[in-house]
Amino acid sequence: MRAIRLHAPGGIEGLRLDEIAPPQPRQGHALVRVHAAAITRGELDWPSDRLPAIPSYELSGVVVEDSDGFSAGEEVFALTPFDRDGVAAEYALVPVEVLAPKPGSLSHVQAAALPMPGLSAWQALFVHGRLTAGERFYVTGAHGGVGHVAVQLGRSRGAVLVEDGQPCDLLFDTVGGQALAHSASRAGRIVTIAAEAPGADYFIVEPNREDLAEVGRLADTGNLSPEIDSVFPHARAGEAFIRTAARGKHGKVVLAVVE
The missing domain is CATH 3.40.50.720 (NAD(P)-binding Rossmann-like Domain)
Incomplete structure (x- = not known):
């Protein structure tokens, strides 16, 4: 699969689009085909105890195979844990405890902009x-x-x-x-x-399926609409991170992994 990875600390100069092996399914996790991944200002500077590392911790996508309460083909979104690789990749292995059903009223790009x-x-x-x-x-x-x-x-x-x-x-x-x-x-x-x-x-935000499901339900009732500043193709992640740091930005910057 293709994945954006940070190979050296310090910013976008260390970003590359790599071809790597997809993650292997394991208990308590769901393999998700990532359709969109949102990024956060400054996350390339967050402490990391291992490189290369995949950035982005907000996704919207589709479950690949039946897994612990989720069915193959089910649309999901999540804020994923910060202590592991992120989700700016074609596939991500996500703990089922943080996955929530994607709001049906939102596109994958819109849903990815909502978790954080x-x-x-x-x-x-x-x-x-x-x-x-x-x-x-x-x-x-x-x-x-x-x-x-x-x-x-x-x-x-x-x-x-x-x-x-x-x-x-x-x-x-x-x-x-x-x-x-x-x-x-x-x-x-x-x-x-x-x-x-x-x-x-x-406080620092924590991934939480129940809280995110409530947020998703409000989106479906029309009481909540995420604001999106811009959308970049997966391969142009460097430009996307530049945009996150730009003045005058309004809303989230999102990577369209599936265009």
């Missing part, structure tokens, strides 16, 4: 932030990749989005720095994914 921002926003608002209907919430970076999803999720649960400068029950910070400092004093609870800060609950 969708789970980040869901876990921030409802797991860490305990946001409930009728509460007021504010999101720093509300037009960003995670922020625009958080706005939609909060409203879907009956919470009220407030404007900058107004008091709120929950502040969800996606930016950090001055944006967080400016709003913190007016918030009852603060959750952040930007950086550790006094008085704030800082």
Whole structure:
């Protein structure tokens, strides 16, 4: 199979499109034909204890053969674990515990753009932030990749989005720095994914099938729509990573593995 692999740390110069052996099925995992894989800003600089390594941890694709509750031909999407190879390849071996049915209303490209921002926003608002209907919430970076999803999720649960400068029950910070400092004093609870800060609950998103299934159901009801900045062919992954770092980007950058 063809796979994008990072051969040396430090950026896109270390990326290559390689021909490698496909992963071998094993218990507790599903072999997925990857149709689309989304990428995240800065992930080529994430610590890695082995190279070459496949980047991208968000996928949408089709299960190749029956496996632990999933049937061959079933469309799935997932945020995959960060402690192993990613999914910018024609095939990926994915733990079934993180796979969820792909929303039928979304294309593979759209579905691949949803797991990281969708789970980040869901876990921030409802797991860490305990946001409930009728509460007021504010999101720093509300037009960003995670922020625009958080706005939609909060409203879907009956919470009220407030404007900058107004008091709120929950502040969800996606930016950090001055944006967080400016709003913190007016918030009852603060959750952040930007950086550790006094008085704030800082967390790193975790793959979770149940949370992702809820996000997918909201997409199918029309209450959630992922924003896509651009789509690149699999072989042009270097250009895609350049785009993730560009100013003025809106939404996710996605690799179309199957065009």
